[in-house]
Amino acid sequence: MRAEPTLAAGFPDISGMTVARRARWRRWLAAAAIVVVLAAIGRAFANGQIEWSYVGRFLTAKVILEGIVNTIVMAVLAMALGIVLGVAVAIMRLSPNPVLRSVAAGYTWLFRGTPLILQLLLWFNLALVFPTIGIPGLWSGRAVDLMTPFLSALLGLGINQGAYTSEVMRAGMLSVDAGQYEAAQAIGMGRLRALRRIILPQAMRVVIPPLGNEFIGMVKATSLASVIQYPEVLHNAENIYYANSRVIELLIVAGFWYLLVVSVLTPLQMLLERRFARGSLQITR
């Protein structure tokens, strides 16, 4: 048996004492200051020239609700297009084939290098350059009829998003240990199968937080499609205030809906993250 060391002289006996909570008076002070500032801002808005009754009336107006539905539809479709393009371009970017690598790099360079609003205007006005478009001998149509606000917005937002998403996906794929690719090769997998079965599922775990970020950005970027007459929520709010001059009230209505959609997205992202965390030890909780 080992003898327990005894308390020597000079060490006070602290057995049985508890650790007291620190007084966090600075936190209380900061919180109080914030409340005061918020109250002041709230008071300013309440006394400002805002007719809150208009906000309430238009919050659930049919045109506004149609607008937010269009916003969500466009955000989801454009993001889906962006992810498909992003994955394909990321795979091309990491290919041993220099032609594919160059094409991917050129795509990213072009669509990240020009403003999104400019790209939207270009797509929408494509008819000025190509009056008719189509596949020779198979099908053709007038560009004016084809390039509706919807299709222009989808192509503009989706293709632009693909350029950003490709870099997110590439980062995710590079984060997977090289040994995983070797192990996949060792059981006879080719490059694409190894990417699809082994590398991408592991990359997803890393990629979902930044993709969530990108999706939130996309929800708000759809508002740019108002310049090409796509009837999303901001465009419809603008149309109303052109008629009734209640500018701030309708901007508040649109802002409320954007905030609500983005707030719903965050828990959805958590669910996805949990799905792709299979097999990994939880870092949090």
Add this chain to the structure above:
Amino acid sequence: MTRPLVAIRSVSRSFGEFQALKQVSLDVRAGEVLCLIGASGSGKTTLLRCINQLTSIDSGGVWLDGELLGVRQVSGRLHRLAPREIARQRLKTGMVFQRFNLFPHKTALENITEGPVQVQGRKPEDARSDAMLLLRRVGLAAKADAYPAQLSGGQQQRVAIARALAMKPMLMLFDEPTSALDPELVGEVLSVMKELARSGMTMMVVTHELGFAREVADTVVYMDHGAIVEAGPAAAVLGSPREARTKSFLSAVI
């Protein structure tokens, strides 16, 4: 004498200025257990990786089961094989890595069935029942549904061995299979390998476990600076080495 299963002839490989392999030639017979020993950087891992083409070779040739690996001879010139052909050739070998490299997003069972189902196109039910047999063989039937992160290093490496065996390879390659393990977990992996050796599997093992080499290996190859210094029966190379470099390596290790 019958044709060797693996014939390595004058294989060289450089990484930039560093010559990892210098004109290495070696035969491995079917059913033979061959241990590659030597200091790190001596080229033993590179040699192993050349056999399943995770590393390409600069010159020389490797024949596996009579087939030249990685290249094809057409009218006096060598042409590199298409990736699909290389993948097919890899199916003849199973590889066990130092760091296990199990797929972390798949359970032990899914790790084993992935190759047979996805690559060899076997029926999932058949692959699963075969995988269960393999898990039983490595003593992990109870861990079929565990994810790699829930397994110890020794258990992960045993699953990795089962994953390689599931492809029914004719040659098993082990790249320092116990070097990343805690000392108390080395034994369970070595005993699985011993059982495999007894079953008649042809094995090439890069290892620092001289006890394992002495007990299990038919042949021990000592490499230094990218070349084979001494090769022969395990008892001879480990017990009474002829070369001075082998002697000094062995005395430094033991």
